[in-house]
Amino acid sequence: MWAAIAAVLFVGSAVAAPRETRIPEAAIAAAGELRESALASDLGYRITESLTTEVGPRLAGSEADARAVKWAEAKFRELGFDKVWLEPVTFPKWERRSEQAEVLGEHRQPLNLTALGGSPAGKVEGEIVRFADLAALEAAPAGSLKGKIAFIDYRMERAKDGAGYGPGGRVRSRGPSAAIRAGASAYLMRSAGTDSHRNPHTGITRFDDGLTPIPSAALAAPDADQLARLTARGPVRVRVALDCGWDGEATSHNVIGEIRGKSKPEEVVVIGGHLDSWDLGTGAIDDGAGVGLTMAAGKLIGQSKLRPARSIRVIAFANEEQGLYGGKAYALKHDAQVKQHQIGAESDFGAGRIYAYSSSAPAHAQAADKQIAEALAPLGIEHTPGKGGPGPDISPFAARGLAWARLAQDGSDYFDYHHTPDDTLDKIDPKALAQNVAAYAVFAYLAASADGDFGSEAKQVTPPEE
Template identity: 75%
Template sequence: MLAVALAVTLGAAQAATPSQTTISPKSIDAATQLRERALNDDTGYKVVESLTTEVGPRMAGSEADARAVAWAQAKFKQLGFDRVWTEPVTFPKWERRSESAQVLGDHSQKLAVTALGGSPGGTIEGEVVRFADLASLQAAPAGSLAGKIAFIDHEMERAKDGSGYGMGSRIRSAGPSAAIRAGAAAYMMRSAGTDSHRNPHTGITHFDDGLAPIPSAALAAPDAEQLARLVALGKPVRVKLALDCGWNGTATSYNVIGEMRGRSKPDEVVVIGGHLDSWDLGTGAIDDGAGVAIAMGAGKLIGDMKQRPARTIRVVAFANEEQGLFGGRAYGEKHVADVRKHQIGAESDFGAGRVYAFSTSAPDYAKDAAKQIADVLAPLGIAYTPGEGGPGPDVGPFAANGLAWAALRQDGTDYFDFHHTPDDTLDKIDPKALAQNVAAYAVFAYLAADAQGDFGSKPGKVTPPHE
């Protein structure tokens, strides 16, 4: 009996330990050929050209957003996806109508400004008080800025991995609430960007519960510098900030989904995608038309293969990422019960620069398979960097509930020159760099979908890395 009990115990332990995930030599050969085809394919570029030309800017909840949803459905079908459908996503609707700012008095001049997403409208005239950083504004005594305009003049640092954006984003999201606590009537910031053009960078902001929102805007970098020089002259500088914008009920958009069905495990999926919405200032080419195009292009190339991978390739064009990850959250909530059927997920949402690094959340038993994928990616100039990176924004909410993720990290050295500005247009995309992205996503998705074994998706609360 003891021997039988021991055997049962050992068997249970072995069953609880997943076997090693592997990828066959045949799959590696097929992925190598796929990689080379992708480098010479222009599907990705044609897709982003179509989106930015035929739809243009597509702010969540707008008429153009609805046209983008129709465009995505038609494009999936045109590219030969086997199944195309939508899933509704509802959210508060924010609108921008007009915006302006002007220095008043002896040095009267216009300033290039844009409202931050989520800002209320209003016209404010007040003395500007400059702060070098967020901490300085947060330390301002309550009431010390009564009737004044708080101005944070922080210069974002350029970096390949975009790490300078972290502070810029915090200043955009936390600055208005800090200004309100100090009594300010309005808030302005130097744009979270790395360019020196008179193009202000928009982006969503937030107001802490219990605070009455105030008009909040971003200045183009040269205008922020001009305002700082005026303040440095030592005399009070008054500015008139006029914003016509605000929340206007709710809207419903859609996650648009296309699938290339797998040959033997069609109910298991590898998810790749980008977000379909954009801000309204440019045409949303690098943010995130490129991501949608990369995923669609990769999916089409895999679907066209003589022998498809075992699992299904699912491409998601996520709704309303810009104003709060609404599409990503909705997808994760709808599909959380099927997390084990999701082999792994990845999102492209960092422009169209070349992919330079690859990593995954793969557990120990799948790390050899991740290394096999990395080896096929290496000729594209992509380094294997385990332990670095994190899931894309829209993949993040699902990853927090157990979805395995991959990071294909792009060179973002100049991404924040154009991010959220009127300069986010098609001409900023290098077709060859975009093709390298499509090749990388095609290789990754195909090999993950054809692996023997999984990459660790399972139900449970986790804290994925945040880039």
């Protein structure tokens, strides 16, 4: 009897276990040809040049954002994608109009700064109180900064994988609320960046519920240094004048292009970048490059001799910068089709060479994951299982069960330019961008050609942070 029960249990477990996912040898060979053709192509650079030249900066909800949507739709069609469509994304609209600051009194001089996204308008004059880091400001007693301006002088650290952005970004996102709790009338911070140029770094901030927002801005690194030296000499008064703020709602769009799969067209591999940018530069590395290289990867897959079984879906996401609105909207709209999404990856970390690959592939897809890694290895890409997480706009869908992949770019100098006037096309190395195109083309093609899945299923998970 026990043997019979054991046999039934064995059969049941065998039926329930997913079969191993593998990639056919013909697809591996085709991916090798695709890789070489992508390396020899400048298509990704030409697409990025088109976006940053013809549209320029693309602040979410602006007139330029609307032009970027039209540009993306037209570009997908020009590239020959089989299907192109728009999905609306609505969000609060923030505008920047003018900004300036100056040191008052004996050492009167201008300061180079930029309003943080989400800051209200206001003209404030007050004494500067310097804090070395976020923790020091958060420890300030309530009301201790009444009538004063809080200044966090935290210096972000440079790292290949961008690890320094976590602490630097928290100064931007949590600092203003900490300043309000301490009674400050305005908030200044050393920019979350790694450069030493007079280019302040913008970026979105948040105000905790129940707090009245205060003017909040980021200083260029040399200006933060100057202010720190002045405060070391004695009391310093500064005047800050920001004209910016929220102005109703806007609707933009996720712009989507699809290369149809040969035998399983309703199943898709998603790649993409975000179409919006901040308004100081032309949004080349953040994230024109991501849009350009994934469009190019899709185009090259579409013209390959052996079409993959599944469709390649390239998404130019709306309004990532102010709260992942495009990624959230896509996840919500396609929530019922999680399982039809084979895997997803987003390029949103500049245009540096990709040096590592990893994914969320479960045990039954590890063999296929290794096959992808082996096909990427000639590009100088290391397999790093268990490292990293999904890209920003992919993360809302990954939290609903989407399988994800990470193609890690070298971001050693990314935060020299991130969210600054210096985010322009000349910062992109065309050869490095071609390597990115090759990597995304190989990854997407092989994932779409796999015999089996990568573990996407409807479930609530907490994906690791990129």
